[in-house]
Amino acid sequence: MHNDSLLFVVFLIFTGAAIFATVALYARQALIVSYIVLGVVLGPSLLGWVTDASLIKGVADIGIMFLLFLLGLNMHPQKLFRLLGSTTRVTGLSSLVFGAVGVLAGFMLGYTAIEAFVVGGGLMFSSTIVGLKLLPTTVLHHRHTGEIMISILLMQDVIAILLMLLLQAGSGEHMLINIGRLALALIGIGILAYVLERCVLVPLIARFDVIQEYIFLLAIGWCLGLAELAVWLGLSREIGAFIAGVVLAESAISLFIAESLKPLRDFFLIIFFFTLGAGLDVKMLADVLIPAAVLALILLLLKPRIFRSLLVHAGEKAPRAKEIGVRLGQNSEFALLIAVLALNMGVIRDQVAYLLELCTIFTMMASMYLIVARYPTPIAIRNDLRRN
Numbered sequence: 001m002h003n004d005s006l007l008f009v010v011f012l013i014f015t016g017a018a019i020f021a022t023v024a025l026y027a028r029q030a031l032i033v034s035y036i037v038l039g040v041v042l043g044p045s046l047l048g049w050v051t052d053a054s055l056i057k058g059v060a061d062i063g064i065m066f067l068l069f070l071l072g073l074n075m076h077p078q079k080l081f082r083l084l085g086s087t088t089r090v091t092g093l094s095s096l097v098f099g100a101v102g103v104l105a106g107f108m109l110g111y112t113a114i115e116a117f118v119v120g121g122g123l124m125f126s127s128t129i130v131g132l133k134l135l136p137t138t139v140l141h142h143r144h145t146g147e148i149m150i151s152i153l154l155m156q157d158v159i160a161i162l163l164m165l166l167l168q169a170g171s172g173e174h175m176l177i178n179i180g181r182l183a184l185a186l187i188g189i190g191i192l193a194y195v196l197e198r199c200v201l202v203p204l205i206a207r208f209d210v211i212q213e214y215i216f217l218l219a220i221g222w223c224l225g226l227a228e229l230a231v232w233l234g235l236s237r238e239i240g241a242f243i244a245g246v247v248l249a250e251s252a253i254s255l256f257i258a259e260s261l262k263p264l265r266d267f268f269l270i271i272f273f274f275t276l277g278a279g280l281d282v283k284m285l286a287d288v289l290i291p292a293a294v295l296a297l298i299l300l301l302l303k304p305r306i307f308r309s310l311l312v313h314a315g316e317k318a319p320r321a322k323e324i325g326v327r328l329g330q331n332s333e334f335a336l337l338i339a340v341l342a343l344n345m346g347v348i349r350d351q352v353a354y355l356l357e358l359c360t361i362f363t364m365m366a367s368m369y370l371i372v373a374r375y376p377t378p379i380a381i382r383n384d385l386r387r388n
Helices: 006-026 032-042 055-072 077-108 111-120 128-133 137-142 144-169 176-207 210-233 239-250 254-278 283-314 318-329 333-344 350-375
Strands: none
Touching: 006 032, 006 137, 032 137, 032 254, 055 144, 055 210, 055 239, 055 254, 077 111, 077 144, 077 283, 111 350, 128 144, 128 333, 128 350, 137 254, 144 176, 144 239, 144 318, 144 333, 176 210, 176 239, 210 239, 210 254, 283 318, 283 350, 318 350, 333 350
């Protein structure tokens, strides 16, 4: 099939995603993984029903912008600062350990220094999507476990954003100049966003907050507007969307905006992960299959133990520390973003990007199964473990 019209591709994506997601749920796997596998199956490497993955890449990138916008909306400054004391050390030390493992693995595989550091950066974080989607709402909002996980994941998200910013600066003799320029742009867009939020957004929201459709449109316009402004200033759209969310986080209506945008975010994220899978070369994946599997196994064994040890040392009870460690035991979707960004900027080879992507998929699959089998989740097969 070579009918690559956008409508036909969207039909294939969502019909196929519904089928693959059903299989994934029965197998207790992350839905994200099913979307990537669907892309591989329908993409040029196998069936070839979608031969031009770039056809929908622009649409897929919107999903990432909304993801980072919603992450920013959840980053309430006062709550974050209250939680930072207990998790800063845990997040910082764990990120350094996992990053060092990635750098060492990169050098052992014969990668260049910058490629090894990109691998290290990609392994530093746990999945916000998997972590929060498998955490019951009652735990997320009312229990200490949820608060710890949110603070760790949000701090990891901030570090990931900084790494993406560093990647944009590039390397070479102009690197410091580029970092300075991007830092000034980041400060500038942050100040401008704050002023616009106080002087324009807050009055508009206060005046028309009863009209939900208007608030929905205003939030989308705000997110996309800051994203485009970020590009104009030399930053990425993802960073602009993240800033848009952080600035709005203190607004009383941020929770409504976050909830109303989740379906839209999920729509575009499905397309993003499908596009990621469709762009993978199965032959190239075979070359990194064993290294990715070994690296994934190391992370699956190491991450829960490191988190447990650090949390116990920080004063948490051992059972809770163990559960949090298991829930944070996978690699992050930010590894996929870092791999794609580094590949597009030409600082890593396809092989390195595929290693990160395959390792992330493996850890998500295994971690998802462990969490669903052992702890309360909204999609647990056992009735005694199912919590909404």
